[in-house]
Amino acid sequence: MSMIEVKGLKKSFGDLEVLKGIDQNIDKGEVLCIVGPSGSGKSTMLRCINRLEEPTDGEIYIDGELITDQNLDRIRTKMGMVFQSFNLFPHMSVLDNLTCGPVNVKKEDRKASEAKAMKLLERVGLADKADQYPRNLSGGQQQRVAIARALAMDPEVMLFDEPTSALDPEMVGEVLDVMKALAKEGMTMVVVTHEMGFAKEVANKVIFMDGGYIVEQGTPDAVLNHPQMERTQDFLSKVLI
Amino acid sequence: MGIYLKGFLIACKGIPATVCVSLIAIVIGAALGLLLALCSQTKSKILQVIAKVYVDIIRGTPMLAQALIMAYGVPWLLQSWGIDFTWPQMVLPAIIVCGCNSAAYMSEVIRSGIQAIDKGQMEAARSLGMSHGMAMRLVIIPQAIRIILPAFCNEFVTLIKETSVLGYVGVVEILRRGQLWNSSSFETFPAYIGVALAYMVLTIPLSKLINGYERRMARKEAAA
Numbered sequence: 001m002s003m004i005e006v007k008g009l010k011k012s013f014g015d016l017e018v019l020k021g022i023d024q025n026i027d028k029g030e031v032l033c034i035v036g037p038s039g040s041g042k043s044t045m046l047r048c049i050n051r052l053e054e055p056t057d058g059e060i061y062i063d064g065e066l067i068t069d070q071n072l073d074r075i076r077t078k079m080g081m082v083f084q085s086f087n088l089f090p091h092m093s094v095l096d097n098l099t100c101g102p103v104n105v106k107k108e109d110r111k112a113s114e115a116k117a118m119k120l121l122e123r124v125g126l127a128d129k130a131d132q133y134p135r136n137l138s139g140g141q142q143q144r145v146a147i148a149r150a151l152a153m154d155p156e157v158m159l160f161d162e163p164t165s166a167l168d169p170e171m172v173g174e175v176l177d178v179m180k181a182l183a184k185e186g187m188t189m190v191v192v193t194h195e196m197g198f199a200k201e202v203a204n205k206v207i208f209m210d211g212g213y214i215v216e217q218g219t220p221d222a223v224l225n226h227p228q229m230e231r232t233q234d235f236l237s238k239v240l241i
Numbered sequence: 242m243g244i245y246l247k248g249f250l251i252a253c254k255g256i257p258a259t260v261c262v263s264l265i266a267i268v269i270g271a272a273l274g275l276l277l278a279l280c281s282q283t284k285s286k287i288l289q290v291i292a293k294v295y296v297d298i299i300r301g302t303p304m305l306a307q308a309l310i311m312a313y314g315v316p317w318l319l320q321s322w323g324i325d326f327t328w329p330q331m332v333l334p335a336i337i338v339c340g341c342n343s344a345a346y347m348s349e350v351i352r353s354g355i356q357a358i359d360k361g362q363m364e365a366a367r368s369l370g371m372s373h374g375m376a377m378r379l380v381i382i383p384q385a386i387r388i389i390l391p392a393f394c395n396e397f398v399t400l401i402k403e404t405s406v407l408g409y410v411g412v413v414e415i416l417r418r419g420q421l422w423n424s425s426s427f428e429t430f431p432a433y434i435g436v437a438l439a440y441m442v443l444t445i446p447l448s449k450l451i452n453g454y455e456r457r458m459a460r461k462e463a464a465a
Contacts, residue, residue, distance in 0.1 A: 050368055052364050052367070052368065073370050073371070073372055074370065076367065076368060076369070076370040077369070077370035079368070080368075081364075081365070081368035083361060083364070083365065085359075085361050087359075087361040087362060087364065087365035088365075089362065089365070089366075089380055089384075090384065091383050091384050091387070100369075100379060101369035101370065101371070104371065104375060104379060105369060105370040105371055105375070106370075146365075149369075150368075150369075153369060153370065
């Protein structure tokens, strides 16, 4: 059963067509990595899936349900989103960052929600930072809090938009470790990334995008080690040193 | 010196009226200003135009003219339509005018505060399933308030000084107290120096407070 179904997705910004017709199914428990050069449309595709960008054309189904303006807020609670720039709420403590969604959107009990938040912070190794404010954390710690914040909504899918691109190199590992653990637990994940090592190790499927199209897709081994298309080979020869 | 002290003390008798009008007006101004700022941010063209026209009219006319229209013009118009209307207290049109006036300036301040918040904040809030309104209330506006607080207090200082025109529409505030004393005692210089000092008693501590807050914020920014 497809967790996410993308059908004929097109997106234009003014005259610029960024996505030129994307079809993709993502199964429950699958980890899909999207790779490709800047401007290939990979982030736009991810942002269209939870409607941070409104598609120009095409349909997106989550868990079999078509996303519309009416059910958007409800469907978004099934999708956790992690951004390149973390986007933690700077005026809330780490704990409040985690509970503000469950308490206000899902009307969960505050005490229960705080207990769940503490468990999540333990999972990402930051239980001791619960009372801190985001500005006192390192980039890697902020991104781990952002992952915990998304998980606090008990999502069925996690979307990652270049989660390690804004991090110092020595902090990339701690964030990827959290994501690997998440994948092992069976979370459905869509990850836009430049971390080819992560894609090889964790993904069930890799798609290579360029110019608004999916150029090539398949297992990580097929796409990253034995690419068939010239464009994919060219891109990988530049990133895999 | 005694005559100056007397002038100051007489002007100070107007402080309750000035503070009362300013305080109620700044609350009205903040609420109406927020509404205008939100209107100018919506997708609705009509609401945008309404907010824009309102701000243009208020900012394009002197508050004295607005006060005269509200205090005397409006009752005249209603009476000419056969409606028996007079203001029960002249402080009422004064408060309304000051509130509506400061709303126009506050809306610009609030709008710039909202726009200063990184758009990733709205995206993060929406991605948690919050509606636009909830995201504004819980995420955007609390952050915007910190940014606009100094400008908000400056607007309050400006408003306190602007209320000095209300003597023309029958409110006995600081300036009017001085004028009245001057016309009975002919102590012109002490009377108006007293008025100036009475305003300074209100405005200077407020300005110091703002400066202190801004310095604290700057230090916090530097530490982050």
